[in-house]
Amino acid sequence: MSHSAIPTSLHQYIEDISHDDDSDPSKQLQTTLRESITRSLSSRRPHLTHLNADTTWLLSIPYPESAPPSNGRLYYHILIDPWLRGGQSDVAKFFSQQWHVEESAVQTITEVEDVVRGIEDVAKGHILNTPPQGLGASDFDVNPEDYEEINAEDQTVEEAQPASTKSPIDAILISHEFTDHMHKDTLLEATPSIPVFASTKAASAIRSWRHFAFVAEIPRFSGDWRESSVSPLPEWVGVSRVAYPGQDLLYYHSAVMVTFHSEEGEGGEGAEAVIYTPHGISPSDLAPVADAKPAIKTLALLHGLQDISLGAQLNMGAHNGLKVQRLLGAKYWVGTHDEVKKGGGIVSWFLDRKKISLKEAIEREKEENGEELKGSAIEGLKEVRFEELGNGESLILE
Numbered sequence: 001m002s003h004s005a006i007p008t009s010l011h012q013y014i015e016d017i018s019h020d021d022d023s024d025p026s027k028q029l030q031t032t033l034r035e036s037i038t039r040s041l042s043s044r045r046p047h048l049t050h051l052n053a054d055t056t057w058l059l060s061i062p063y064p065e066s067a068p069p070s071n072g073r074l075y076y077h078i079l080i081d082p083w084l085r086g087g088q089s090d091v092a093k094f095f096s097q098q099w100h101v102e103e104s105a106v107q108t109i110t111e112v113e114d115v116v117r118g119i120e121d122v123a124k125g126h127i128l129n130t131p132p133q134g135l136g137a138s139d140f141d142v143n144p145e146d147y148e149e150i151n152a153e154d155q156t157v158e159e160a161q162p163a164s165t166k167s168p169i170d171a172i173l174i175s176h177e178f179t180d181h182m183h184k185d186t187l188l189e190a191t192p193s194i195p196v197f198a199s200t201k202a203a204s205a206i207r208s209w210r211h212f213a214f215v216a217e218i219p220r221f222s223g224d225w226r227e228s229s230v231s232p233l234p235e236w237v238g239v240s241r242v243a244y245p246g247q248d249l250l251y252y253h254s255a256v257m258v259t260f261h262s263e264e265g266e267g268g269e270g271a272e273a274v275i276y277t278p279h280g281i282s283p284s285d286l287a288p289v290a291d292a293k294p295a296i297k298t299l300a301l302l303h304g305l306q307d308i309s310l311g312a313q314l315n316m317g318a319h320n321g322l323k324v325q326r327l328l329g330a331k332y333w334v335g336t337h338d339e340v341k342k343g344g345g346i347v348s349w350f351l352d353r354k355k356i357s358l359k360e361a362i363e364r365e366k367e368e369n370g371e372e373l374k375g376s377a378i379e380g381l382k383e384v385r386f387e388e389l390g391n392g393e394s395l396i397l398e
Helices: 008-015 025-039 109-125 198-210 283-290 317-328 346-350 358-374
Strands: 047-050 055-060 077-082 096-098 171-174 196-198 215-217 237-242 255-262 269-276 298-301 307-310 312-316 332-336 342-344 352-354 394-396
Touching: 047 171, 055 255, 077 109, 171 198, 196 198, 198 215, 237 283, 255 283, 269 283, 283 317, 298 317, 307 317, 317 358
Parallel strands: 077 171, 171 196, 196 215, 269 298, 298 332
Antiparallel strands: 047 055, 047 394, 055 077, 096 342, 237 255, 255 269, 307 312, 307 352
């Protein structure tokens, strides 16, 4: 079955049914998700949903037949870098402050949970006329018996393992400590029982809030993805961090890799991965992924097109993304972190943003390496399946 993406943006969809006075972003997103999932139920493939115009994602991975869930769900749902509404500021507001220009498809964590329930309902064949209601505040209470006692100062991945979670969101991933990735107001809406995996500095900051019962630092990828399958993740899912070997400044140019078991590999030991790098990463830093044992097939690369600098390079853009894509051979390249936000503060005066299309990046590659690229897949764009999912759009990763 060919890949399936929502054909229109959330806002276009709302216009199409504008006669419905009861419509809201969460309801519309669930409706479009229902259409997408219904078309692809037989594939049992991961499902990627863009929850805003920037870099907030919901990754839904189907449970393998060899590891049926005990909770009756069909997907394992991971929320990535949630920033849904309100502004974000790093250092101080006079230095840097930003706001979404386009309203996020979902405005609250409760609405994200409604989306997750909608995915499960459709996958189970229960086509609903209206989306399920969100959890009330009383449903967010945490039972102390579900957790071991935690110490926010020196918590390790083995501590505070949740026995259950009351939210349909199974895990939250935070790639960086910057507040457009680690948005405190959004995260504090999440029920405390959701396990959080975060980069080193982000994990430290989130623990200091004393909101979540389990916060773990994302382990560095060691070459074997199975070593990153740490509790409370199911054993067929791993989360790891790929970065420059050594001390990269803030690990700014790095990637978070979600790896999951695939029975398609040799001896049933195959694995697929979704690699999320909102600022970009040097292709050489990803060499361990390309050489991994057991082998990892990169299903999707999430990497932006815009080249952004502030004296130093911030977002590495399409030219770098093309190099990464060529190294990994990802089946899908999905744009991320390219929203042109409303900005304020000193940073906004000096930010240099270059919008580069994939076509322009490929043309430059041909000019620089024309002879080397002749006859290659990249020359004709034959294998580069770039998807630019809009706010509220969804894609089946087949």
